Amino acid sequence: NAGVTQTPKFQVLKTGQSMTLQCAQDMNHEYMSWYRQDPGMGLRLIHYSVGAGITDQGEVPNGYNVSRSTTEDFPLRLLSAAPSQTSVYFCASSYRGASTTEAFFGQGTRLTVV
Amino acid sequence: ELKVEQNPLFLSMQEGKNYTIYCNYSTTSDRLYWYRQDPGKSLESLFVLLSNGAVKQEGRLMASLDTKARLSTLHITAAVHDLSATYFCASNFGNEKLTFGTGTRLTIIP
Numbered sequence: 365n366a367g368v369t370q371t372p373k374f375q376v377l378k379t380g381q382s383m384t385l386q387c388a389q390d391m392n393h394e395y396m397s398w399y400r401q402d403p404g405m406g407l408r409l410i411h412y413s414v415g416a417g418i419t420d421q422g423e424v425p426n427g428y429n430v431s432r433s434t435t436e437d438f439p440l441r442l443l444s445a446a447p448s449q450t451s452v453y454f455c456a457s458s459y460r461g462a463s464t465t466e467a468f469f470g471q472g473t474r475l476t477v478v
Numbered sequence: 479e480l481k482v483e484q485n486p487l488f489l490s491m492q493e494g495k496n497y498t499i500y501c502n503y504s505t506t507s508d509r510l511y512w513y514r515q516d517p518g519k520s521l522e523s524l525f526v527l528l529s530n531g532a533v534k535q536e537g538r539l540m541a542s543l544d545t546k547a548r549l550s551t552l553h554i555t556a557a558v559h560d561l562s563a564t565y566f567c568a569s570n571f572g573n574e575k576l577t578f579g580t581g582t583r584l585t586i587i588p
Contacts, residue, residue, distance in 0.1 A: 395574045404487075406566060406578035407521075414574065422575060454520065458574060466511065467576060469521045 366390050370455050370470035377445040377477045385440040385473050387455030395458045396438040397467070400424065400451040407454065413438055445477045480504055480571050484579035491557045492587050499582045501550040501567035510550045511568040511576065512541050521566065524552075554584075562586045 371386045389396065397412035399422075409422030413432040427449060429441040438457075442449060452474050456467040481504040491497050501510070509528055513521040525534045527543035527550060534541050538561065540553045550567055564583045568576040 397575065399576075399578075404580060406482075406580040407568075407576075408578070409575055412575055456576075466523045466526050468523070471520045 368455055368457050368468050368470035370453075370473050372473060373471065374474050375476070377442070377475065379445060379447060379477060381445050383442050383445065385442075385453055385455075385475075387438045387440065387470060388436050389438075389455075389457040389468070390436065391457060391459075391468065392435060393457035393459045393468075394435070396432065397422070397456050398428070398430065398438070398440045399454045399456065400449075401454060401472075402451050410440065410453075442475075445475075447477045449475065450477045451475060480569075480577045482567060482569050482577050482579040484565075484567055484582050486582060487580060488583050488585075490585045490587055491554070493558060494556050496556065497554050499552040499554075499565055499567075499584075501552070501579055503548050503550075503567075503569045503571075503577075505548075505571060507545070507548070507569040507571050509570045510543050511570075512550070512552055513566045513568065515564045515566065515581070517564075524565075557586045559586045559588065 368389045394415045398410040399407040401407045408424050411430040413419045419430050452472050454472050455470040458467040483502045512524040515521050525541040530545040532543045538555045543550045564581045566581045568578040
């Protein structure tokens with residue numbers, strides 16, 4: 365089972381460039397989310413989706429777009445990269461409502477903006 | 479404001495010793511999660527605590543939840559080097575969005 369797959373694992377961008385971080389899950393989970401991890405700040409929620417066609421903002425959404433056209437995929441788009449977006453990005457998926465639900469995380473994408 | 483606070487942020491322990499990591503959260507939550515992260519790796523789920531008084535144990539790690547005090551603890555018994563990692567707690571505050579603490583970087587010293 366693949367679980368949650370993120371690509372790429374590493375990326376270097378120049379300021380102003382755009383790119384899409386890919387996230388796919390094969391567990392038929394309704395809920396998917398994107399987090400960024402910065403030193404000393406834990407993980408912060410960027411955007412999330414409760415199902416295909418439904419997305420919403422998290423704690424730090426500025427500079428990022430998402431869409432959810434299928435249950436499996438939840439790409440994160442950086443519109444115009446800035447050095448402040450240098451971070452490690454994690455995608456997660458979970459199923460809603462189950463008493464023992466937990467979030468499964470991808471392996472992360474380490475992004476450097478120069 | 480939804481907040482999750484962990485302490486300590488850094489912890490150096492000698493092998494064989496016991497210690498506890500504390501996780502306080504700001505408002506009602508129906509689930510409390512503990513994750514482990516090794517350097518350069520993803521997050522690995524350790525425990526999901528669902529109700530007041532819940533206690534879960536796996537090997538040398540034991541997690542508990544006190545919803546009245548809005549406090550969860552992760553207790554480490556007789557620490558070994560393999561437990562060196564960063565530990566995060568997170569709360570869902572009644573929905574599927576997780577709010578994470580800043581993490582506790584644990585180093586086990588021989």
